[in-house]
Amino acid sequence: MHIVQIYKDYPPVVGGIEQHVRVLAEGLAQRGQQVTVLTTHAGRATREEQRNGVRVLRAGRLAYVASTPLSLQLLRLARSLRADLVHLHMPFPPGDLAALALPGAPALVVTYHSDIVRQRRLGQFYRPLQQLTLRRAHCIIATSAAYVRSSPVLRRYAARTHIVPLSVDVERFAHATGGTALRRRYLERGEGCLVLAVGVLRYYKGLPILIDAMTQLDATLLIVGGGPEEQRLRDLVQALGLARRVHFAGRVSDDELPAYYAAADLFVLPSHLRAEAFGIVQLEAMAAGLPVISTELGTGTSEVNQHGVTGFVVPPGDPLLLARAMRVLLENPDLRRHMGRAAQARARREYTHARMIERVLAVYAQAAQRAHGDVNQREQTR
Template identity: 55%
Template sequence: MHILHIYKDYYPVVGGIENHLRLLAEGLVARGHQVTVLTNALNGRGGEYEVNGVRVVAAGRLATLASAPLSPALLVQMVRQRPDLVHLHMPDPTGDLALALVGPRTPLVVSYHSDIVRQRHLLHLYAPLLRRTLRRATRIIVSSPAYQCSSPFLAAHQDRCVVVPYGIELARFAHADPAQVAAIRARYPGPLSLFVGRLRYYKGVEYLIRALVHAPGQALIIGADATVRRADLHHLAQQVGVAERVHFLQAEDDAALPAYFHAADLFVLPSIERSEAFGIVQIEAQAAALPVITSELGTGTSYVTLHGQTGIVVPPADPLALARAMRVVLENPNLARAWGAAGRQRAQMEFDHTRMLERIEALYADII
């Protein structure tokens, strides 16, 4: 089967959807499929190249407006493709436009990764095109039952929605170098809470810092600046009196991250907006048998972390509730170990990348 994936960015761009798409594309190639990814070049010049068996067609972009590439070349490239099935990853206004221009030549699968939450001006213009694509789709993949039920754009298409949770390579996080783990624990003694992720507005890291006023131990915050700066978070930690217990680290490479998960006692994802559509990083923590505290956003966060079974789910933007949950985990190590073990088991059953590939491959076969 020749499968054409469409999304605005692809490797070497690194991000949640980009990482998922790469894992999916390369996994399908390993299963014997022909896979093309139609995407946008990082600059004005386009080209074609191959990455681990995946043919990548990168169309040149004129500019980027509100995170959306302006790329007439992508529309031209779309006309040239002859796949058996098209898989569009949304939101991607340029991809929607390409599909609208070429017409319904082949079956269409949509992965609906997230609503547009912050860029309301873009959503006002994009909504008619988004709805057109959803009406046309043969199947709409969503990552959790909660997102399927809570997205206003999916309400009219429930009969074509299929839940396929994200999967990752769990083995990468199942083990860590004992020497690296010991070194981290020696440097940051005491109960250790961990956050990993780009410092974006919706991650709510400021509430983790405020919660630490009422919770024991130290917090490691690993992530590069994005819409929030580490300097501003450090200033907040000084203001509330926990600067000596909050440690900001540069974004680590993938090889170094497992040691931090295994050194920590608790993982915290204190997100505050629906932009956190799933929280894949929670699966990484589960693979390391780490209990998780996350926020209830009506998205997939509380689908990955089950309240009272693999961790605790708290209201968003509530540092006192977050602190109470942190104390429960950090002051009850037996409970923390039980939740960590249950999280690892859930990850193996639901969130392994091979399980994700099997589900999507079966969906393709059913459509074809």
């Protein structure tokens, strides 16, 4: 089966969805499927490459507007492909057009990763195209049941929606080395507790709330990642007098990343907006055996992290409540270890790459069956 995956970016671009698309595409290729990824890149000319058994077509961009790359080449490339199944990752409005442009009426699967949160006015113009795509889709995937219930768009299609959570390479994080050296680097005299936050530094990550919470605690915070909010966060750290206890590691390589989890005592995902639809970094922390503190957004964040079992779930946007939950874990090492073990066991049980790919393949089988039925129905009505 020839499967075309469509999303705006693809590794080496950093991001949770980008990483998920890569893991899925390469996993499908390893299982004998023919896989093409149709994506964009910052240049003007189309680039083609083979990455771990996957054909990657990177269309040149005309512009980048409201976090969306615009590319006529994307549509031209789509028209040139013959596929058995198209898997579109939303939201990516030009991807809807590309999925429509593929010839031959292939089966259509859509993963609905997130509502449009920040660009709501522009989202109104996208809505008719989005609804057309969702109506055409033979199957829809959501990464959590919570998101289906809370999304005003997605719950209309709940009957055709399948839950396939994101995934993590558990063993890569469970057996990491190098954590001790990192603790010595970031903790004065190697003593105290190290709180970790990881991710692209974007507006919805809630990191100002976490930094504010650190004023209530005797601990050190390490922020791993770069992004558009970095300078604002650094300024806030200086303004609050936290420069000795809040450190920025910047972007780190995939090879180095597990060591940062191994160095930490506690992981925090303080996101305060629904643009945080799942929080794949939670899975990395859980795989590393860390307890997690996340926020209740009505999304997958609090479905992955089970309150009172693998960590704590707190209301978003409240630094005092966040600090209180962190203090409970920082002051109780036995509880940290207990919840960390529970988190790692949950990651191994529910969130492996192999399990995610098996679930997706089951959805593909249903979509292909429905697409075949559509073809038969059209032929009978001629």
